[in-house]
Amino acid sequence: MTTAPHAPATLEVTAVLHALADPVRLDLVRQLTESETAIACGRFETSVAKSTLSHHFKILREAGIIATRRDGGLALNVLRTAELEASFPGLLNAIFPR
Template identity: 45%
Template sequence: MTTAAPSRELAHPGREDIRLEGVLHALADPMRLRVVREIAEDGGALSCSHFDLPVTKSTTTHHFRVLREAGVIQQTYQGTAKMNGLRRADLDALFPGLIDSVLASAARQAARIGDN
């Protein structure tokens, strides 16, 4: 009897399961908002190692999990790297204009307080 290799698939909510309060909660944290801004600016998928957050590795992992479980990001493995992409199509379909508004407001705030 052969045993299948463990799956490297990560659980993500379906579009129908994404809730506004979960998305807003995920985006309310400055570190998570920073991650989302970087992914949005890149326009593609970025590896977890790309982000240089001023928190511990375990806290960084927690932030990515919150974003994934809220339906804000999609995480997939490419080799040994965990890649992170914004679920823009799902978020725009459910909450039109929300992500663009949040990202624009975050950019204005960063410029105003010098936190780029």
């Protein structure tokens, strides 16, 4: 299993808020918050085209919200919950109350 390039060492509030401002990206993050495991790119429930979805994943990765790792032919996405919570305590719970 190989890992994709690392997300930013420090998260910037403007980048995170910009990434979460889009409804498609917000829904992708919601799906990750509800998942117990990593989700492959093609397994998200969305109606956007594959190329558009790739763009949304890139924005989320660059903002440091998700990390993507390769496992064979799959690109698996995980939410960087610990890093988000350390940088912005309570943000995910405020957006996605349980």
